[in-house]
Amino acid sequence: MTDPPPTDSEPPIDYDFGAAAAELRLRLRALIREHLPAGFLGAFSDNPADLALTQEFCKVLADEGLLCLSWPTEYGGGGGSVWEQTTVREEMWAHHEPRGAQYMGVNWVGPALMRHGTEEQRAMHLPPIAAGEVIWCQGFSEPEAGTDLASLRTRAEPDGDGWLITGQKVWTSYAQMAQWCVLAATTDPQLPSAERLTLFLVPMDRDGIEVRPIASMLGPHHLNEVFLDKVRVGPQDVLGKVGSGWAVMRDALAYERVGIARYARCESLLARMLAVLDSDDSWDRLAPALHTRWVRALVDLRIARLLAYRAVGEQIDGIDPANAAAARIVTTTCDQSVAEILMEAAGAAALDAGPTGPLAGAVDDHWRYAQAATVASGTIEVQRILVARSVLGASR
Numbered sequence: 001m002t003d004p005p006p007t008d009s010e011p012p013i014d015y016d017f018g019a020a021a022a023e024l025r026l027r028l029r030a031l032i033r034e035h036l037p038a039g040f041l042g043a044f045s046d047n048p049a050d051l052a053l054t055q056e057f058c059k060v061l062a063d064e065g066l067l068c069l070s071w072p073t074e075y076g077g078g079g080g081s082v083w084e085q086t087t088v089r090e091e092m093w094a095h096h097e098p099r100g101a102q103y104m105g106v107n108w109v110g111p112a113l114m115r116h117g118t119e120e121q122r123a124m125h126l127p128p129i130a131a132g133e134v135i136w137c138q139g140f141s142e143p144e145a146g147t148d149l150a151s152l153r154t155r156a157e158p159d160g161d162g163w164l165i166t167g168q169k170v171w172t173s174y175a176q177m178a179q180w181c182v183l184a185a186t187t188d189p190q191l192p193s194a195e196r197l198t199l200f201l202v203p204m205d206r207d208g209i210e211v212r213p214i215a216s217m218l219g220p221h222h223l224n225e226v227f228l229d230k231v232r233v234g235p236q237d238v239l240g241k242v243g244s245g246w247a248v249m250r251d252a253l254a255y256e257r258v259g260i261a262r263y264a265r266c267e268s269l270l271a272r273m274l275a276v277l278d279s280d281d282s283w284d285r286l287a288p289a290l291h292t293r294w295v296r297a298l299v300d301l302r303i304a305r306l307l308a309y310r311a312v313g314e315q316i317d318g319i320d321p322a323n324a325a326a327a328r329i330v331t332t333t334c335d336q337s338v339a340e341i342l343m344e345a346a347g348a349a350a351l352d353a354g355p356t357g358p359l360a361g362a363v364d365d366h367w368r369y370a371q372a373a374t375v376a377s378g379t380i381e382v383q384r385i386l387v388a389r390s391v392l393g394a395s396r
């Protein structure tokens, strides 16, 4: 039996981005070649100059109108489509994310401000993000509250017309280098979980904030603890409404989860490794089982890409969190399977973890980060629960 022809309400799906997108890719690659050293592995290396380089590169993208290509021009964006922004995102991830820590502002803080911020907040925060001038961090997780964010303990105690925030955050990516944080706190722990949380926009140099780095295999400047001691915030610092933090976070996390095109990096690494293996005929010497896993990974990467596109297509009206979760699940499992395939293909050379290692250190770099991929931005188990609830039509 053949499929019925598509009707008007079911337009044919065309995932070819077209000639303009192909040109945009070439333009982005030319900028990367011009402004970054060959083999650049991103901001989180042992060389502090790499972080500075990513900041400079963000300004280059911003000057070209490419950093926030899909944002409205009134906020410093390029007025382009979400598909053009997807092209930028894929090229950035395929080249080891030379926007560094900047993607947080671009991917989810900006969209959250557009959807939930006041006009004053948008005018204040969006242009500096679009200009590549500011780094944001996300202060959600706590020692006793990662998955179960509703049970977080950081307290915003009423103080005059505002609050004093006291508590501790953990795993806060980029907190050392960030100028601003979207911080989750509870204004009243007695309220039901859906009404307990509020998000605040807090400058990281405000009195009472202390950042302590956490050493990890993800590289320097990445993970941190943030301690808050009576940090003063006012009504103008609230993102959304008091008590609406849970809904805003849910929305923001869906944007974050589709904003990381790690499938593009995996595809690029597999292509580079294949070129190396082809150059001395060693592809044929790999175990047949590894060939099979390689092909399977290529298929899975295509699935990850298509699931990401489904969520991107929803970006204007609001992403279904279950669709963002489905894309994230496949992308992060691909990250890990590709990391293992690359290690095995490299053979004994994989033990060289430095810049002289396989693909000039890119295999080691990818492997180390891939280990955390199924935890960051919500664990894979929790993403699966989100998808299962959606498929079963269950609210909890």
Ligand SMILES: Cc1cc2nc3c(=O)[nH]c(=O)nc-3n(C[C@H](O)[C@H](O)[C@H](O)COP(=O)(O)OP(=O)(O)OC[C@H]3O[C@@H](n4cnc5c(N)ncnc54)[C@H](O)[C@@H]3O)c2cc1C
Binding pocket: 137, 138, 139, 140, 141, 142, 143, 144, 145, 146, 147, 148, 170, 171, 172, 173, 174, 218, 372, 375, 376, 377, 378, 379, 380, 381, 382, 385
């Ligand atoms: C690289 C990296 C970067 C990060 N960056 C940030 C950041 O910038 N800002 C920030 O706020 N946080 C950040 N995090 C924290 C991250 O969001 C949390 O680690 C994650 O949400 C899990 O929370 P947890 O560590 O407290 O683990 P827990 O929530 O304690 O989970 C432990 C285990 O229990 C499982 N589990 C928990 N609840 C359930 C359930 N209901 N059903 C089934 N299984 C369950 C989990 O899947 C997991 O396997 C980052 C984490 C990593 C690894």
